[in-house]
Amino acid sequence: MKTILYASDRTEHSSPALKYAYQLSLQLKASLVVLYVHEMEQIRVSVSRPAAQIEYHVIKEQTEILTKYCEKHLGVAVDGKKLQAEVVLNDLVSDAILEKSMDFGTEMIIIGRKDKHTDRGLFVGNIGKGLQEKVPCPLLIIPNNVATKSIKxxxxxxxxxxxxxxxxxxxxxxxxxxxxxxxxxxxxxxxxxxxxxxxxxxxxxxxxxxxxxxxxxxxxxxxxxxxxxxxxxxxxxxxxxxxxxxxxxxxxxxxxxxxxxxxxxxxxxxxxxxxxxxxx
CATH class of the missing domain: 3.40.50.620 (HUPs)
Structure with a gap:
């Protein structure tokens, strides 16, 4: 296995899931791509800067936040190789995950399971349904409070x-x-x-x-x-x-x-x- 994609909501509560995904990537000797899908409000026409320029700066800012989040909870540097931070702008989270999984040639997608601590659960509703029906690779759904331990x-x-x-x-x-x-x-x-x-x-x-x-x-x-x-x-x-x-x-x-x-x-x-x- 070469590449695993983990879709993160970047909350403190889901940090155990990030650690689990990273540990699994190490065990399988795969690179881990941590993906955050940013849902941005529609840009108003009256805004002076071009939309593409605004999007560029939003992605840059959100990537910096995601990078700090990963490094804080994993204690390792996001090196762009074994550990990558990726941000996309998309209102349809499942579509964004699928598109990025194809771009990276992902061999496993990992998502967190919805629970009472988050409004943005990935397993239920349209997001989970869209992934289950279309995933090009195995889909791993993990509880956000999952413990990082060996799989025996x-x-x-x-x-x-x-x-x-x-x-x-x-x-x-x-x-x-x-x-x-x-x-x-x-x-x-x-x-x-x-x-x-x-x-x-x-x-x-x-x-x-x-x-x-x-x-x-x-x-x-x-x-x-x-x-x-x-x-x-x-x-x-x-x-x-x-x-x-x-x-x-x-x-x-x-x-x-x-x-x-x-x-x-x-x-x-x-x-x-x-x-x-x-x-x-």
Whole structure:
């Protein structure tokens, strides 16, 4: 992995998320681009200076503020290489994040999760929806109060489909770089469960694509998917939850359709990494 983009709201409360993103970039030996999207009021025609000149000075000023913010909380210099500070002017935050991720060839986007301390949460509403539908790379959503610690256990929720194998094929190298173990869980009602044959097929297909015999598999029967997912994550001490956003309705939609977003944000207190099926 070469480049990670972290979209910051530049608040004191979200500084733990900045530290988490930076530590993760070090572990994955990637450059970290810290992005701040500045929503500027429309420039009045009567203003004497050209709009382009005003925008230039606004970006310069905001970049200086972002640089000081990063250096204050990380204790390292923004060198423009391993750590970069980037400011863009845009009223559409999700569009700005996506455009910059393409400019930098980003291989992971990190955003903070909305909570009661900020009006500018990124996971819910139009911003989160726009990112989930269009991200060209994995999207990591982290609580703003996340603790910076080593990632040792990654929980992947599967529907036993081919797309899951493609996602795991990308996840395994990252897990190895982090020194983390992957645990796979399938949560289903007994009525929907297709039987052990499906799981054995999935295991065989995965072994053909991934050389990692340490991956464990668990099946849990329940109608309360989000509750059981939370409980299982707690039992195994998961440091990260990984989900696949599918083009067709599946596990991800069961978890993250609109009526369940608030519950997941409230109950799952660990970072969430999502892969988009269309970009695998």
């Amino acid at each position: 256990t990654i929980l992947y929720a599967t529907d036993f489909e081919e797309a899951d194998i493609l996602a795991l094929k990308k996840l395994v190298p990252m897990a190895k770089a982090l020194g983390a173990k992957i645990q796979i869980v399938h949560i289903s009602t007994e009525k929907e469960y297709a039987g052990k044959e499906q799981m054995e097929w999935f295991k065989d297909m995965l072994r053909q694509e991934v050389d990692d015999t340490s991956i464990d598999f668990t099946i849990i029967f329940s109608d309360k998917i989000q509750d059981k997912l939370k409980a299982h994550a707690n039992v195994i001490g998961a440091d990260m939850l990984v989900l696949l956003e599918r083009e067709e309705k599946g596990f991800f939609q069961k978890i993250f359709h609109t009526s369940l977003v608030a519950k997941m944000e409230e109950h799952i207190g660990i970072p969430l990494l999502s892969y988009n099926e269309l970009n695998l």
